[in-house]
Amino acid sequence: MFPNVNKIKYAGPDSVDPMSYRYYNSSEVIMGKTMQEWCRFSICNWHTFRGKGADPFGFPTMTRVFDDESNSMENCKRRIDAMFEMLVKLDVPYYTFHDRDVSPEGKNLEESNKMLDEIVDYLEMKQKETGKKLLWATQNLFSHARYMNGGATNPDANVFAYACAQAKKVLEINHKLGGENVVFWGGREGYQSVLNTDVKREMDHMAAFFKMVVDYKAKIGSNAQLLIEPKPREPTKHQYDYDAQTVIGFLYTYGLQDHFKLNIEPNHTTLAGHDYEHDILVSSKFGMLGSVDCNSGDPLLGWDTDMFCTDIKKTTLVMKIIMESGGFATGGLNFDCKVRRESTEDRDLFIGHIGGIDNFARGLRNAAKIINDGVMDGMVKERYSTFDEGFGKTVEDGKATLESAAEYAASVGEPKQTSGRQEEYEMIFNRYV
Numbered sequence: 063m064f065p066n067v068n069k070i071k072y073a074g075p076d077s078v079d080p081m082s083y084r085y086y087n088s089s090e091v092i093m094g095k096t097m098q099e100w101c102r103f104s105i106c107n108w109h110t111f112r113g114k115g116a117d118p119f120g121f122p123t124m125t126r127v128f129d130d131e132s133n134s135m136e137n138c139k140r141r142i143d144a145m146f147e148m149l150v151k152l153d154v155p156y157y158t159f160h161d162r163d164v165s166p167e168g169k170n171l172e173e174s175n176k177m178l179d180e181i182v183d184y185l186e187m188k189q190k191e192t193g194k195k196l197l198w199a200t201q202n203l204f205s206h207a208r209y210m211n212g213g214a215t216n217p218d219a220n221v222f223a224y225a226c227a228q229a230k231k232v233l234e235i236n237h238k239l240g241g242e243n244v245v246f247w248g249g250r251e252g253y254q255s256v257l258n259t260d261v262k263r264e265m266d267h268m269a270a271f272f273k274m275v276v277d278y279k280a281k282i283g284s285n286a287q288l289l290i291e292p293k294p295r296e297p298t299k300h301q302y303d304y305d306a307q308t309v310i311g312f313l314y315t316y317g318l319q320d321h322f323k324l325n326i327e328p329n330h331t332t333l334a335g336h337d338y339e340h341d342i343l344v345s346s347k348f349g350m351l352g353s354v355d356c357n358s359g360d361p362l363l364g365w366d367t368d369m370f371c372t373d374i375k376k377t378t379l380v381m382k383i384i385m386e387s388g389g390f391a392t393g394g395l396n397f398d399c400k401v402r403r404e405s406t407e408d409r410d411l412f413i414g415h416i417g418g419i420d421n422f423a424r425g426l427r428n429a430a431k432i433i434n435d436g437v438m439d440g441m442v443k444e445r446y447s448t449f450d451e452g453f454g455k456t457v458e459d460g461k462a463t464l465e466s467a468a469e470y471a472a473s474v475g476e477p478k479q480t481s482g483r484q485e486e487y488e489m490i491f492n493r494y495v
């Protein structure tokens with residue numbers, strides 16, 4: 063499909079060839095793991111092989127050699143051929159897909175499942191042929207008209223059942239393909255108007271859906287990690303999976319915390335009004351970071367633009383958090399990214415991914431230096447040092463009371479002012495990027 067693209071190779075930081083890696087040297091060991099093991103890159107089927115540049119204001123702008131625009135099985139398989147060719151040429155180990163982007167929607171559930179089975183057999187054959195693996199599969203419960211009021215939170219039990227049927231099938235095919243995770247992004251799990259919505263019942267139904275997922279996963283003997291992907295709004299006004307803290311709270315409320323982790327998409331995190339790395343940090347610190355959809359948004363557009371991340375500071379911060387947590391277990395860095403609708407050449411698809419891979423690889427190298435030097439971590443440790451001994455330690459040990467705190471406060475008097483030194487941290491951080 064891409065006769066003019068050769069295998070992309072590591073050429074070092076002096077390379078000026080855009081079709082080469084300057085920082086990503088997959089087998090190079092950094093802090094005990096290869097760069098491939100730290101990053102576990104993945105390419106998605108939907109944006110890269112189904113995305114044609116359509117946006118809310120305009121029609122597709124792209125034509126692809128691997129896509130004849132039809133809904134035929136041959137066309138699905140040709141797009142899969144293109145995906146595996148790209149995985150091999152970019153030296154990327156994983157891929158991801160939705161049930162309905164990899165295979166067409168039939169005239170009923172039975173026909174859709176039958177076509178999906180044929181495609182899954184084809185994917186299995188391509189995996190064996192190339193050694194590439196499935197990072198995760200997911201179910202599309204938001205594109206079809208039946209899901210206009212949601213999937214697992216739809217007020218109609220018949221639609222809820224249809225959503226369950228799709229989730230059941232995805233658990234099965236993911237298991238068959240050896241997928242390491244299953245993702246749940248609640249595309250339309252939210253509401254537009256409080257006037258027509260019973261919010262508590264909808265969230266109860268969503269929890270019931272997830273409990274069924276947990277039970278069926280155990281029943282079929284799947285070890286895949288279940289992941290929820292937060293997003294605050296768009297397409298619905300109020301999405302229930304607002305951000306990492308909201309989802310973690312939801313999981314604890316319904317007793318699901320041991321069965322799910324999070325798939326964090328930084329573009330969603332910024333839509334929630336947080337910094338790029340915030341949800342990765344929060345989920346990581348609570349042991350809930352499963353995987354990352356490593357895209358970014360445009361602050362001036364303010365919607366889910368799914369761009370490749372070009373900000374080295376951001377990739378450095380993200381890789382530092384991932385490395386400090388010991389790296390991914392089952393997750394990876396999935397390029398849930400699309401080239402701009404004005405970038406219409408096949409070559410742009412490669413350039414987008416090469417740039418994304420290299421920026422995270424450079425972030426990894428920067429983060430390793432920050433961690434090894436230990437300067438900033440030492441400053442942070444010092445900042446909290448009053449909790450290491452005396453009264454502070456009794457707080458962390460759970461032994462302090464309001465009485466002991468009041469007695470201690472009276473004995474030491476007005477606390478001495480301590481600078482947060484943010485500008486110094488920023489100055490030191492910039493030494494590494």
Ligand SMILES: [Mn+2]
Nearest residue numbers: 291327355398
């Ligand atoms: Mn995503």
